[in-house]
Amino acid sequence: MTLKIPPHQHLKNHPEELPSAVETCLQAIEQAKPLNAFVHLLADRARHKAVEVAQATGQGEELPLRGMILAVKDNIAIEGTSLSCASRILKDFKSLFTATAVARLEKAGAIIIGKTNLDEFAMGSSCENTIFGPTHHPLDWERVPGGSSGGSAVAVAAGLVHAALGSDTGGSVRQPAAFCGVVGLKPTYGRVSRYGLVAFGSSLDQIAPFATNCQDAFAVLCIMGGKDEHDSTSAAYPMSYPTEGLKPLGEKLRIGLPKEYLEEGLQAEIAEVVLQVARGLEKAGHDLVEISLPYSKLAVGVYYILATAEASSNLARYDGARYGFREHSAESLQDIYTHSRAGGFGREVRRRIMLGTYVLSAGYYDAYYKKAQRVRRLVLGDFLDAFGKVDVILAPTTPTTAFKIGEKIDDPLAMYLSDVYTTPANLAGIPAVSVPAGKDTKRLPIGVQIMGPHFSDELILQVGCDIERLHGRI
């Protein structure tokens, strides 16, 4: 991976170069067009912002993210620009407001260069379910970059931007980060405001950063995180970005290895990398502890009940009545609804709406939704127990490395199982980061995942930094 634009540290010290860096960035994106990472460019907006940030220099303004160029997944709102969610139903829709996370990044001097491809409404694990066509893996064009935030992962992996925003509901940032060989952090639920993120599974969604390293992910998290009066579920947990950045780990940690995450179904090379990393961390002075998270095995099932239940309600507003796609041949109100939604949503979205509607229906609610809520608490309970014994948990991010385009698109269950190691953190609301830690025999990246207790985002990133150092030696 080579960065196609000047490093942000350089631009921070040479803000006068920002306007030309933006042009370089736009050219690089143009050259990388076949990857299909971007779906809308915000060229004029970025140029304008570059001049503004360059001019703000010397006026004593605090711009901690000055020099950083970012891409944003096209399910996060920026006023006056596309918010397609890669769906026909919102194809030409423009947002009336800006997401809190984006507004905070821009206020800190970051430049948003464009909106990236995704699985429709963030539903998918391959970036294939999109009206814009699939995004390609930058190292092997026949493969998927992972999803749903595939476009953002590729934008960072291909060196087109310094960092990017995705959203992680069941692994939609960590899984593509692992596939593409970049860092992907799902913050603690509530750490980053969801205001402006198009809702999929509201109790699971978090806006989440991609970066080439844990330091940059930390910077983006600190700036965009914190309490937001527009989001009742955002946590009043203090967030400030220390000028020196992420500090090195000062203490010896107890690192848990959950045995259930290393059993059958895991690609052997990935298991090997996880164990290598574990040994490396042990050598660096940390303690390894084998732990058990028995309920994590139920996480994918529980996730696909709860996330689809919430989605079936969250996506009800796209009905052709007020904005977005409407099937004009429809005559009755009922037909406007059914035809617009049938024509506006893709297959996977329709499948999940049906599933979610079903599990909430009278007579099935207790058997599915309510039971799933109970198991969700058990999954959380597992983690709380574990964090009584260990400080962080080390696990694989994905069961396989990047698979081929088309390989799983007609097999939803196989696709859903891509999320087997990532959904537990969303259900528990805990932070988790995927850090690149090796490659398989096809030279495809392998990511390892570090999970920590609620609000330990900084700690898991510190561990991530250690792994980055180890990886350099592996």
Next chain:
Amino acid sequence: MGEYEAVIGLEVHAQLMTETKAFCTCPNRYGAPPNTLVCPVCLGMPGILPVLNRAMLEQAMKLALAVGATVHPRSKFDRKNYFYPDLPKGYQISQYDEPFSTGGSIELKVDGHRKSIRIRRIHLEEDAGKSMHQADGSTIVDMNRCGVPLVEIVSEPDMSTPAEARAYLNEIRRLVRWLDVCDGNMEEGSLRCDANVSVHRKGSEAFGIATEVKNMNSIRGVERALAYEIERQIGVVEGGGTITRQTLLWDETEEIARPMRRKESSDDYRYFPEPDLVEVVVPSEWAERISRDLVELPRARCMRFCQEYGLAEATAEVLAGERGVADYFEALAKESGDPRRAANWVQGDVLRILKERNCDIASFPVSVSDLAGLMNEVETARLSLSGAKKVLDRMIETGRSPESIIEQEGFAQTSDAREIEEVAREILAKFPSEVIKYKSGKKNLFGFFVGETMKATKGQANPKVASEILQRLLS
């Protein structure tokens, strides 16, 4: 109803009078041009999130405490999912299985008997927009009402006649207005009522199948719709038919209830906990403070009026019919120092004028001190009672002070004996035969002479002085 009994339960929706909407900062106001009081949040745009307005909780708490309900320290919001163009998110934020409060009751007095109607629950929710069906068959939508805070007050099925339902609604309306949480305007829809009603033979243990009647936009409408539906149900049962569970819409002009067009499937709102909002937490200190600061309630105030001012209960009830009227009366009682007379003035003239002018007490143009001044003029005999009433009417018409009206329009009562005697003599001279009859024993003609004297002085003569003079002249 004869050998049948009806069972009635009401669901009342009251729009709370908060400054802003339930989950966004748009103004909560009626009557603005369509779709002007909206924002991305209440329009349910992609990416928005609701944030609860605390004032909504505070107003709901006042109402719950006033009916003696238990406000739960924790409750939660749920989503009620259904599709309709005036529901922009495709779901309504409401409360399902953990409502804001449960219990409480409303005391009624109907046709002389007292009855207590239990309240099952009060929960919080947001209003939907307003669909307006056009003559050409199209429907247009005004989203100003989207997100207006509502409380839904669900009664137990404790009412058995349309009159009780009317009394219950009157009581709810009085209460929400009294507490300043809702203006109670049924025409504008700030207070709405749906009714559930069933009938069964007297003495039968089992209730009949209930139907739901909607779309009544006045308290009278509710009463009529219920009377209609009860009669219809009895007719069906008498004819050997069975009642089916259904929703009927009341047609106010035709005075009939029509079955709502059947939906293709039965309603399944797929309620589930609203993940975008945190639990509603009401700390006990907060509930205690609101309870402590709660205004004196209508019933308590009525009783106090009886005890403190020695009023008849019927009078006290009229005065406590509305908080503004009760406040006006009490201020007038204090200012004038004569609670009973104050009660007569308010119950009589003030309420009559309000009714004539179709306005409420807040816009009653005569201040308490001006009315007390007028009462004082009667007390000191400068004005007759009827003169004072005329002055009051003139004050309303002209907006001028009682002083200037009395002086400039000649309402002052005269006690000048010479002046009155002069008129009295003229009257006696005018009716010689009546004088003879009086002197020969027809003493009840005395009132006639007084009346004529008063008439001749345009009511300005002090009747007491006039009587004394006439007594003397006729003896």
